[in-house]
Amino acid sequence: MTDHNEAFDQAFWQAVDDMHAGAVKPIESYLRLVPRHERDELGRMLADVLLARGAAPTPSAQENEAYTRALAVIDDVLGSAGPAGMLPNALKTMRGARGIEPDEIVEKLAADFDITGTAGRKALERNYHRLETGTLLGTKLATRLLESLAQIFDIDVRDLVAGAQPTGKAPRLTVAPAMGRGSGATGPSGRGERAPDLLPDPEVERVERLFHGGPDA
Amino acid sequence: MEHDRHDEYALRHLDDMQLEAIRSEMIGERDERLELVIRALVLRAVPVIERVCRKRGTDRALSRAQISNAIEDASVRMLLRLKRLDRQPAITALAAEIAAACIDAQQPTSPTVPRLATRRPDLRLAEALGDAVKDGRVRPNDWSNS
Numbered sequence: 001m002t003d004h005n006e007a008f009d010q011a012f013w014q015a016v017d018d019m020h021a022g023a024v025k026p027i028e029s030y031l032r033l034v035p036r037h038e039r040d041e042l043g044r045m046l047a048d049v050l051l052a053r054g055a056a057p058t059p060s061a062q063e064n065e066a067y068t069r070a071l072a073v074i075d076d077v078l079g080s081a082g083p084a085g086m087l088p089n090a091l092k093t094m095r096g097a098r099g100i101e102p103d104e105i106v107e108k109l110a111a112d113f114d115i116t117g118t119a120g121r122k123a124l125e126r127n128y129h130r131l132e133t134g135t136l137l138g139t140k141l142a143t144r145l146l147e148s149l150a151q152i153f154d155i156d157v158r159d160l161v162a163g164a165q166p167t168g169k170a171p172r173l174t175v176a177p178a179m180g181r182g183s184g185a186t187g188p189s190g191r192g193e194r195a196p197d198l199l200p201d202p203e204v205e206r207v208e209r210l211f212h213g214g215p216d217a
Numbered sequence: 218m219e220h221d222r223h224d225e226y227a228l229r230h231l232d233d234m235q236l237e238a239i240r241s242e243m244i245g246e247r248d249e250r251l252e253l254v255i256r257a258l259v260l261r262a263v264p265v266i267e268r269v270c271r272k273r274g275t276d277r278a279l280s281r282a283q284i285s286n287a288i289e290d291a292s293v294r295m296l297l298r299l300k301r302l303d304r305q306p307a308i309t310a311l312a313a314e315i316a317a318a319c320i321d322a323q324q325p326t327s328p329t330v331p332r333l334a335t336r337r338p339d340l341r342l343a344e345a346l347g348d349a350v351k352d353g354r355v356r357p358n359d360w361s362n363s
Contacts, residue, residue, distance in 0.1 A: 012226075048230065066271075066285050070263050070292045077296055078252050085300065090293045097290035098322055154322060155294060162300035167251050 008034045008042060015046055084131065084138035087164040092132050094153050102128065105152055112148045113206060120203025127211040138164030142217040145210040224250060228257040233308045236261075244302050255299045259292060262312035266291045269316035274323070283323040291319040 011033035018024045027046055031039045077089040095105070106124050115121055130136050141164055143157070150157035200208075209217040228236065236258050243251040266288055274284035294315050298305060305311055349355040 045226070066267055066288050067263060069285060070267065070288050071260070073289045074256060074259055074263075074292050074296060077293055078256055081252065086296060090297055093293045094290055097286040097293075097319070099286075154318075155297070158301055158303075159294065159297040162302070163297040165300065167247070167249060167300075 005035075005038075008038050012042060012045060016049060019049065080134065081167060082134045083166055084134055084136050084141070085163050085165045085167065087138055087160065088132050088134035090163050091149070091153070094155070095132075098153070100152065102132075105149075108152050109145075109148055113210065115203050115207060117201065117203050119201045120207055123201075123204045123207040127207060131211065136211060138166060140212050140214050142210045142213055143215045144217075224253055225257070228254065231257075233258070233261060237305060237308070240299060241302070241304055244300070251300075255296060258299055258308050259295045262295050262308050263288075263292060265309050265312040266295070266316040269313050270320050273317060273320045277320065277323075278325050279320065279323050280326060283326075284320070287316070287319040287323050290322070291316040294319065 011030045014033070015024065015027075015030040027043065030046065031042055034042050073093055077086050077093060080086075080089045082088070094100075095102070102125075106121065106128055109115070109124050109128070110121055115124055127136070131141070143161070146160045146164070147157050150160050153160075231239070236254060240251070240254045240258065242248075243254055270284050270287045270291065274287060279287075291312070295312060298311065298315070346355065350357055
């Protein structure tokens with residue numbers, strides 16, 4: 001691809017946008033926007049685009065609306081990809097499309113991982129919310145958690161594993177503590193031991209492992 | 218999404234197979250432009266998804282909103298599928314398969330039972346009695362002889 005000036009880019013994309021909007025002007029009006037020596041190349045590029053598009057379909061307003069919404073969803077999911085890849089927004093969209101409430105997901109996860117106590121359920125709710133809002137690291141999610149989510153969403157677990165991988169360079173994220181911590185008073189400082197009543201709730205610990213402990217947790 | 222529009226233009230010139238080959242290569246190399254390629258592939262899939270969902274959804278008597286939900290569901294599932302390392306089948310075939318599954322996941326709303334106006338009760342006995350009282354054939358009970 002050769003280097004072009006800004007006017008060339010603007011003219012080209014103006015024409016493409018007009019084509020998408022069904023309001024394309026005569027090609028000469030775009031060619032006039034670029035220096036004379038670049039008109040041949042712009043003309044060739046626009047011809048290629050027109051050829052690739054083929055005959056303009058005449059979709060109904062309903063089809064247009066669905067198509068536009070689908071494109072918006074795609075850009076939203078891709079554009080918001082973070083430390084858990086595109087998984088957070090993908091889960092949210094699939095949940096919305098299938099009418100699944102977050103409570104139902106927490107319920108199913110609780111059943112799958114034998115979480116019966118209030119503290120454990122709260123930890124599940126909190127972590128699932130964090131997963132959907134993109135504040136967890138995708139590479140730290142346990143495979144068995146993704147397997148359980150795959151069943152709920154009726155999807156191949158390999159799709160969820162792939163979706164949870166951040167694209168490009170590894171993300172920098174301050175990882176939340178892997179173990180649940182008891183709230184309230186802290187134990188005696190300066191000692192290497194903790195009082196038995198301050199040990200983390202085993203169910204909370206199990207939940208934290210699922211969401212932060214890595215694939216094999 | 219930030220990307221080079223020249224890249225986007227270049228991708229439009231590739232056929233589905235070429236794009237799929239680039240996708241596989243980029244995933245292996247953790248190339249930051251992968252999303253651009255995935256987007257290009259999914260954009261080619263959306264018309265297929267839209268067509269399959271609309272046809273199958275209409276056949277299953279789904280509402281417009283349900284069909285629209287299935288289209289969004291399928292589009293996102295395509296994105297996730299294309300993040301996988303393994304080679305994928307032709308994009309149109311994959312799109313049709315996923316779209317059909319997404320439509321099938323929508324529950325058809327039960328047909329609405331027509332709500333008819335309540336039928337007027339047939340009070341033939343009461344009406345006949347009323348007529349008889351008017352004609353004097355029957356006297357209203359004044360409870361005097363009971």
